[in-house]
Structures are given as C-alpha cells and as structure tokens.
Amino acid sequence: xxxxxxxxxxxxxxxxxxxxxxxxxxxxxxxxxxxxxxxxxxxxxxxxxxxxxxxxxxxxxxxxxxxxxxxxxxxxxxxxxxxxxxxxxxxxxxxxxxxxxxxxxxxxxxxxxxxxxxxxxxxxxxxxxxxxxxxxxxxxxxxxxxxxxxxxxxxxxxxxxxxxxxxxxxxxxxxxxxxxxxxxxxxxxxxxxxxxxxxxxxxxxxxxxxxxxxxxxxxxxxxxxxxxxxxxxxxxxxxxxxxxxxxxxxxxxxxxxxxxxxxxxxxxxxxxxxxxxxxxxxxxxxxxxxxxxxxxxxxxxxxxxxxxxxxxxxxxxxxxxxxxxxxxxxxxxxxxxxxxxxxxxxx
Amino acid sequence: xxxxxxxxxxxxxxxxxxxxxxxxxxxxxxxxxxxxxxxxxxxxxxxxxxxxxxxxxxxxxxxxxxxxxxxxxxxxxxxxxxxxxxxxxxxxxxxxxxxxxxxxxxxxxxxxxxxxxxxxxxxxxxxxxxxxxxxxxxxxxxxxxxxxxxxxxxxxxxxxxxxxxxxxxxxxxxxxxxxxxxxxxxxxxxxxxxxxxxxxxxxxxxxxxxxxxxxxxxxxxxxxxxxxxxxxxxxxxxxxxxxxxxxxxxxxxx
Numbered sequence: 125x126x127x128x129x130x131x132x133x134x135x136x137x138x139x140x141x142x143x144x145x146x147x148x149x150x151x152x153x154x155x156x157x158x159x160x161x162x163x164x165x166x167x168x169x170x171x172x173x174x175x176x177x178x179x180x181x182x183x184x185x186x187x188x189x190x191x192x193x194x195x196x197x198x199x200x201x202x203x204x205x206x207x208x209x210x211x212x213x214x215x216x217x218x219x220x221x222x223x224x225x226x227x228x229x230x231x232x233x234x235x236x237x238x239x240x241x242x243x244x245x246x247x248x249x250x251x252x253x254x255x256x257x258x259x260x261x262x263x264x265x266x267x268x269x270x271x272x273x274x275x276x277x278x279x280x281x282x283x284x285x286x287x288x289x290x291x292x293x294x295x296x297x298x299x300x301x302x303x304x305x306x307x308x309x310x311x312x313x314x315x316x317x318x319x320x321x322x323x324x325x326x327x328x329x330x331x332x333x334x335x336x337x338x339x340x341x342x343x344x345x346x347x348x349x350x351x352x353x354x355x356x357x358x359x360x361x362x363x364x365x366x367x368x369x370x371x372x373x374x375x376x377x378x379x380x381x382x383x384x385x386x387x388x389x390x391x392x393x394x395x396x397x398x399x400x401x402x403x404x405x406x407x408x409x410x411x412x413x414x415x416x417x418x419x420x421x422x423x424x425x426x427x428x429x430x431x432x433x434x435x436x437x438x439x440x441x442x443x444x445x446x447x448x449x450x451x452x453x454x455x456x457x458x459x460x461x462x463x464x465x466x467x468x469x470x471x
Numbered sequence: 472x473x474x475x476x477x478x479x480x481x482x483x484x485x486x487x488x489x490x491x492x493x494x495x496x497x498x499x500x501x502x503x504x505x506x507x508x509x510x511x512x513x514x515x516x517x518x519x520x521x522x523x524x525x526x527x528x529x530x531x532x533x534x535x536x537x538x539x540x541x542x543x544x545x546x547x548x549x550x551x552x553x554x555x556x557x558x559x560x561x562x563x564x565x566x567x568x569x570x571x572x573x574x575x576x577x578x579x580x581x582x583x584x585x586x587x588x589x590x591x592x593x594x595x596x597x598x599x600x601x602x603x604x605x606x607x608x609x610x611x612x613x614x615x616x617x618x619x620x621x622x623x624x625x626x627x628x629x630x631x632x633x634x635x636x637x638x639x640x641x642x643x644x645x646x647x648x649x650x651x652x653x654x655x656x657x658x659x660x661x662x663x664x665x666x667x668x669x670x671x672x673x674x675x676x677x678x679x680x681x682x683x684x685x686x687x688x689x690x691x692x693x694x695x696x697x698x699x700x701x702x703x704x705x706x707x708x709x710x711x712x713x714x715x716x717x718x719x720x721x722x723x724x725x
Contacts (some may be wrong), residue, residue, distance in 0.1 A: 271611035359542035
C-alpha cells in the first residue's frame with residue numbers, strides 16, 4: 125500500500141511537472157518579440173509608448189501591411205510599393221504607382237529604422253510614426269481609401285475582429301488600433317546587421333576589403349557631414365542641386381518659407397544597393413549616376429547646400445576610382461539578414 | 472437660572488446653529504457634478520443656415536456657409552478666487568450641422584461656484600504630434616491633415632461671388648501647431664452669473680458661436696484676396712480674429 129501511495133504521488137508530481145512544462149513552452153513565443161536597440165545605435169525617437177509590441181499586435185500589423193482590402197478597390201497593399209527584397213522601397217519604379225496605376229510624384233522611401241525617425245516623407249510633413257501610413261491609405265493616387273471605409277471593411281472581414289481582439293482585448297476596430305498594429309510591424313523593422321555594422325561592432329563577418337576600407341575613409345571625409353553614421357542620415361532637409369529650378373518644392377510645401385524650396389530629406393544610405401532608383405523623384409537608376417552627379421552634375425540652385433559649395437567647383441570632387449571605392453563601401457550597408465527576415469516576409 | 476447663564480445658553484445655541492448651517496453649506500458643495508454645454512451657431516446676429524442663407528462679412532462681401540466645424544479642448548473652469556479646475560482629456564469636435572455635437576456634457580467636475588471658462592480653440596501643440604488618437608481626435612473625423620500632420624482646428628467652407636476659386640468656393644482650414652505658423656489659440660469667457668456645479672443638478676452653459684468672427688477683428692478679410700487656404704499665414708490672421716470674438720456666453724441656467 126505504501127508503495128502504491130509513493131508511486132501515485134510520484135506520478136502526480138511528474139504529471140504536474142509535465143503540464144507546467146508544456147504550458148511554459150506554449151507561452152514562450154508570446155514573449156519572443158521585443159524591440160531591441162542595437163549597441164551601435166543612438167536612443168530611438170519612438171519607444172512604443174502606449175503601444176507595447178506583442179506577438180498578436182505585430183502579427184496583426186504584418187497581415188494589415190500586406191492586405192489588399194486596405195485599398196479602395198482591393199488592388200494594392202502597403203507591400204506593393206514597399207517590397208521586402210528592396211528593403212521595403214519600390215525597385216525600378218521612379219515614383220509610386222497607386223490604385224488604377226495612378227502615378228505619384230515621389231519615389232517610395234525604404235522602410236527600416238523608422239523608430240529613429242522624427243519626421244516622415246521626403247518633405248518631413250508627418251511627425252509621428254503611428255500616423256505615417258495615413259497618407260498612403262487616403263491619398264487618391266495611392267490606396268485612395270478613407271479610414272471610415274477601412275474600419276467598416278475590416279470589421280466585416282474574417283478573421284480581423286478576432287485578430288483585433290487578440291491584439292487589443294476586444295473585437296472593436298478603429299483607426300487608432302489599425303495604426304498601432306501597423307506601427308508594431310513597421311517599427312520593429314530594424315536594419316542593423318549589415319557588414320558595416322559587424323565591422324563597427326567587431327563581429328564575425330565584419331572585415332572590410334581594401335576597396336571597402338578606402339571607400340569608408342573617403343565616405344567619412346566627403347559624405348558623412350549629411351549622411352552621418354550610424355543611421356547614415358543627419359535627418360535634415362537639403363538641396364543637392366539636382367536642378368536649377370525645382371519642379372517639386374519639397375520641404376517648402378511644409379514650412380512655406382521660400383528658403384526650403386527644393387530641399388528634401390537626407391535619406392539614409394543603409395541598403396542603398398537595393399533601393400534603386402534614387403533621389404526624391406527616382407531620376408538616377410544606378411549608384412554610379414548618383415556619384416557622378418555629386419562629382420560633376422550639381423547645379424547652382426538658389427538653396428543649394430553649403431556643403432556642396434566648398435570646393436573650387438560645385439559638388440564633391442571625386443575621381444572615377446574614388447567613386448568606385450565609395451560604391452564598394454555603400455554595398456557594405458546592405459543588410460541581407462534584414463531583407464530575408466521571415467518576420468517581415470510578404471504574405 | 473440667572474440671565475447671564477440664559478444669555479450664555481442663547482449665544483451657545485446661536486453659535487451651534489450658525490456653525491451647523493455653515494457646515495450644511497459646505498456639504499452641499501462637496502462631491503462632483505456635471506455641466507451641459509450648448510453651442511448655438513450664428514452669423515453675426517442671424518441664425519446659421521447652411522447653403523441657402525446669404526450673409527455679408529465685415530468687408531461687405533457676400534457669402535454662404537456649407538461647413539462649420541471646430542475643436543474645443545483643454546477646458547478649465549475658473550473660480551472667483553482665481554483657482555482653476557482643469558477638465559482632463561477634454562477634446563470636443565463640434566460640427567454646427569450636427570445638433571448632437573452642438574450639445575456636449577462634461578461630467579465629474581468638482582462641485583463649486585464657477586465664474587468663468589477657459590479653453591483652447593483647436594488642439595494643443597502636444598496632441599498634434601502624439602501619434603494615433605481616438606474619439607474626437609480620430610483622424611477618421613476628417614479634421615487631420617495627412618500630408619502635413621496636425622489637426623484642422625477650425626474648418627469653414629462656403630461660397631462667395633467674390634471668391635477667385637472655381638465655383639466661387641471658400642475654404643478656410645485653420646490649423647498648424649508649429650512655429651512660425653502656430654494657430655493654437657486660447658479664449659477666456661467670464662460668466663454673467665455664477666455657475667453652480669452640484670451633485671444634484673446639471674447647469675447649462677449656453678454659448679453663442681459666431682461664424683462671422685473669422686472675418687473681422689485684427690484683420691478685415693476680403694474674400695477676393697483670401698478665398699481658400701490650408702493652414703499657413705492666412706490661417707494665423709483668421710485665428711487671431713476668431714480668438715477675440717468667436718465665443719460669447721449667452722446665459723447660464725443653474
């Protein structure tokens with residue numbers, strides 16, 4: 125009898141242990157997702173205040189990002205113009221194409237390290253990551269929808285009410301929840317595993333070739349005053365002398381000062397190899413064209429940046445060989461792990 | 472019993488009576504109460520009628536009204552002693568065409584006697600840049616600029632024979648919360664009589680909101696010169712105008 129009691133006690137204990145093990149196994153993925161600041165990055169601007177990243181919130185954002193029903197006629201989604209393989213820019217499209225193949229006026233920016241961005245769009249008109257998608261959703265030449273209609277559509281579309289419940293506690297769908305879920309997804313897009321990052325952090329896979337190193341040294345002298353490390357942008361607005369007269373007034377549409385005419389956001393150069401074409405209007409298809417512009421193509425725009433007026437001639441003097449070195453370095457900013465990250469893959 | 476004792480007893484009783492009546496008064500003004508705000512829309516002294524009625528601005532230009540919407544936020548109630556009670560999370564969108572939005576109620580106000588009200592016409596600077604909002608501030612309400620983030624504080628739309636826009640349209644979208652085109656304005660109104668907030672009654676504060684205030688004041692607006700804008704410097708002219716005279720307390724029902 126005693127033995128039987130001991131046996132059953134042991135069995136019970138073992139069962140409890142097994143069950144609790146199983147439970148913790150199930151719960152583990154729930155705590156997986158976390159926003160992590162890379163050791164070589166500054167403090168982020170957005171820290172997911174009131175919008176803590178959860179697996180359910182992130183997955184909802186992921187599904188919404190690739191959801192055609194966000195556009196007025198079910199034809200495009202965020203990923204149509206923000207393609208994962210192009211670091212979420214739009215490969216080979218000079219400007220964005222929205223519903224009914226409507227052509228926009230500016231080049232689709234890539235999406236990564238958005239949590240470090242204070243302002244959004246080429247002209248910096250949007251001041252918060254959570255509302256950065258509003259433009260694309262409602263612009264008649266992009267997704268052409270209204271927030272009211274999106275809320276109505278998703279409320280009737282399975283499994284969305286259930287997914288909102290998992291992410292936010294109730295089945296209610298409103299624009300704030302849509303934006304917060306999308307932000308959990310896009311804010312988590314951190315590109316910090318390029319060869320350059322590994323070089324800086326002295327990790328394996330981080331050794332530069334002689335050309336890359338020459339390029340890096342040249343870059344620090346000639347380019348870093350605007351494209352400053354580690355984000356490769358100083359987050360200002362400048363004119364790089366593309367034209368004598370700007371067709372698109374850029375930053376001045378926001379500030380209306382006149383002195384910002386023809387200025388655009390200094391874009392990050394991370395993943396630049398993948399995000400062609402270049403400039404706010406996508407006029408250059410290769411990095412060679414871009415470097416050649418800085419060497420010999422800069423025009424004397426009234427608001428041309430002072431950094432491009434320092435030498436005996438306009439622009440940044442660079443020999444063909446030097447341009448090649450810089451391009452070699454720029455390619456070390458390509459983050460293959462980021463674009464292949466399954467968490468952000470097209471659905 | 473001698474008279475001194477009698478007198479003492481009377482004084483004592485009186486004191487108790489006075490004290491207790493004081494206490495009674497105190498009891499009445501503890502707790503919280505509500506207030507009902509009524510926004511009554513006019514153009515000058517005329518009632519606001521959408522689309523049909525023709526009005527004249529201070530410059531003598533004719534106009535009709537098709538849309539009139541605005542935010543009232545960050546309300547605080549003032550007391551005679553100079554103290555203020557701020558109403559937390561007070562953001563209201565009033566659409567003159569929608570009678571339900573023209574009647575708002577504020578609950579949970581500390582009971583007391585109030586002599587005035589202060590509020591922001593529009594949305595405070597911080598909330599313009601605070602990410603995705605809900606309720607009255609939901610961008611789905613159509614009062615948020617997507618291309619140059621921030622709320623439209625006051626939206627007036629209409630027509631005028633003087634307008635240079637197609638179809639004689641007028642569109643005045645005042646907004647912007649960043650220098651140098653910050654259009655956030657505050658207003659303070661003094662009540663004609665004391666507003667008593669108690670836990671057993673809901674007083675009414677009846678406000679008259681004058682559309683024509685947008686077009687007169689520091690700048691007399693000429694529709695031929697300013698027929699439409701989204702924010703910017705023209706918005707500042709209009710904001711300075713309406714800050715001075717858009718709201719007026721008509722009366723209070725306690």
